Amino acid sequence: MTFRFPYPSMRETFDISAYLVLGPDDTHGRPVQDVVRDALRGGVTFVQLRAKHSDSGEIIDMAGRIADVIAEEGKSDTVPLLIDDRLDAVLAARERGIKVDGVHVGQTDVPADVCRKLLGPDAIVGLSANTTELFDVIERMPAGIIDYIGAGAVHPTATKPEAQLIENAGDDASSIEAIARLCAISEYPVVAGGGVKLADVEPLARAGADGWFAVSAIAGADDPEAAAAAMTERWRTTMRSLPDGGHGTRHAKAEVGATNVGPEDERYVNTLAQLTIWPTGVGEELSEYVAEVVRVIRESGIRNETHAMSTELEGDYDDIIALVKRAAFVLRDHGYRTQVSLQMDMRPGYRDQMHRKVELVDEIIRENGRERSHNR
Numbered sequence: 001m002t003f004r005f006p007y008p009s010m011r012e013t014f015d016i017s018a019y020l021v022l023g024p025d026d027t028h029g030r031p032v033q034d035v036v037r038d039a040l041r042g043g044v045t046f047v048q049l050r051a052k053h054s055d056s057g058e059i060i061d062m063a064g065r066i067a068d069v070i071a072e073e074g075k076s077d078t079v080p081l082l083i084d085d086r087l088d089a090v091l092a093a094r095e096r097g098i099k100v101d102g103v104h105v106g107q108t109d110v111p112a113d114v115c116r117k118l119l120g121p122d123a124i125v126g127l128s129a130n131t132t133e134l135f136d137v138i139e140r141m142p143a144g145i146i147d148y149i150g151a152g153a154v155h156p157t158a159t160k161p162e163a164q165l166i167e168n169a170g171d172d173a174s175s176i177e178a179i180a181r182l183c184a185i186s187e188y189p190v191v192a193g194g195g196v197k198l199a200d201v202e203p204l205a206r207a208g209a210d211g212w213f214a215v216s217a218i219a220g221a222d223d224p225e226a227a228a229a230a231m232t233e234r235w236r237t238t239m240r241s242l243p244d245g246g247h248g249t250r251h252a253k254a255e256v257g258a259t260n261v262g263p264e265d266e267r268y269v270n271t272l273a274q275l276t277i278w279p280t281g282v283g284e285e286l287s288e289y290v291a292e293v294v295r296v297i298r299e300s301g302i303r304n305e306t307h308a309m310s311t312e313l314e315g316d317y318d319d320i321i322a323l324v325k326r327a328a329f330v331l332r333d334h335g336y337r338t339q340v341s342l343q344m345d346m347r348p349g350y351r352d353q354m355h356r357k358v359e360l361v362d363e364i365i366r367e368n369g370r371e372r373s374h375n376r
């Protein structure tokens with residue numbers, strides 16, 4: 001009989017805005033679960049156990065104690081627990097019924113596709129790399145494997161001295177700029193860390209990150225609850241001060257896991273669109289004209305994917321309508337007769353559907369295939 005993890009998946013609901021990473025080396029001798037309790041009370045939304053010098057058995061026990069604390073704080077449905085690096089410990093803990101929601105891996109760890117395969121579709125898989133690598137990783141990663149990316153290091157850090165800085169070492173402005181560029185193109189939520197402290201929270205929110213991750217700023221603080229509370233509050237106030245509560249900065253991204261995120265805010269109306277723009281009367285070969293249109297779409301910051309027959313867009317209704325006009329006028333302003341075909345889908349309460357709809361179909365086909373081979 002195959003073991004079935006008895007807890008609901010958190011893949012579609014997790015919040016990485018305030019992400020605590022910690023292990024026994026980081027807490028100045030305090031039990032890890034006590035620090036987690038304090039940090040939860042301070043508002044952290046995500047916990048990762050990163051125990052670099054512990055055996056598998058110790059990691060499983062620690063995960064059990066942390067999962068208990070998350071449950072005691074009434075946050076099992078909202079705060080996921082992941083383990084860093086150790087797919088073996090994640091599998092064993094889940095087998096024991098401990099609520100470990102997934103794994104976080106880096107470039108030299110068990111490959112993310114293997115983690116996905118062994119953990120199944122309900123687990124969260126996070127992946128990290130330095131920024132330069134991440135641009136490439138995002139390009140090549142097939143859909144449905146990872147749920148978020150961890151970027152860093154924002155600053156040099158004693159917690160991980162070997163971590164490569166995000167571009168020009170020590171230059172805070174360029175780290176944040178690199179995060180902003182990554183966030184603008186990333187299909188995945190981005191959580192940034194490495195030397196992150198209270199003063200970094202606002203610049204990261206403004207850069208379009210989906211959250212910060214921190215070890216020493218919380219686990220090493222004299223008062224982890226107060227440290228977490230200050231950072232989570234700074235995140236919230238910054239997000240509230242941004243256009244559309246931060247959605248303005250983050251429109252362009254595809255939070256692959258997130259689907260039904262509750263009622264839309266007043267101004268943002270999530271819209272999926274299928275757009276084709278082409279000139280007539282210019283001959284059979286249209287690619288040069290289409291390329292001009294697609295360039296304008298790509299520069300817009302609105303999430304887009306071009307296929308052989310059309311380009312798909314996802315973003316705010318008003319932004320999409322404005323973009324359709326700008327893109328069509330690229331040809332019209334050159335005097336070409338311009339045809340526009342536009343189909344739109346507004347589904348209240350849903351976002352980030354561009355990949356999710358396809359993933360759902362893939363999942364159903366996979367499930368049906370499995371059932372057929374079982375019944376043979």
Ligand SMILES: Cc1ncc(COP(=O)(O)OP(=O)(O)O)c(N)n1
Pocket residue numbers: 019021048050084085104105106107109126127128129149150151152160191193213
């Ligand atoms: C949220 C988050 N982001 C990045 C990392 C770093 O992971 P990795 O590159 O595997 O390095 P180690 O943590 O294993 O030293 C992380 N753990 N969490």
Ligand SMILES: Cc1ncsc1CCOP(=O)(O)O
Pocket residue numbers: 021152153156157158159160163193194195196213214215216217
């Ligand atoms: C795990 C990890 N990955 C990149 S930097 C880092 C450590 C972050 O620790 P701190 O928040 O104490 O600088």
Ligand SMILES: [Mg+2]
Pocket residue numbers: 084085104105106107109
């Ligand atoms: Mg690792």
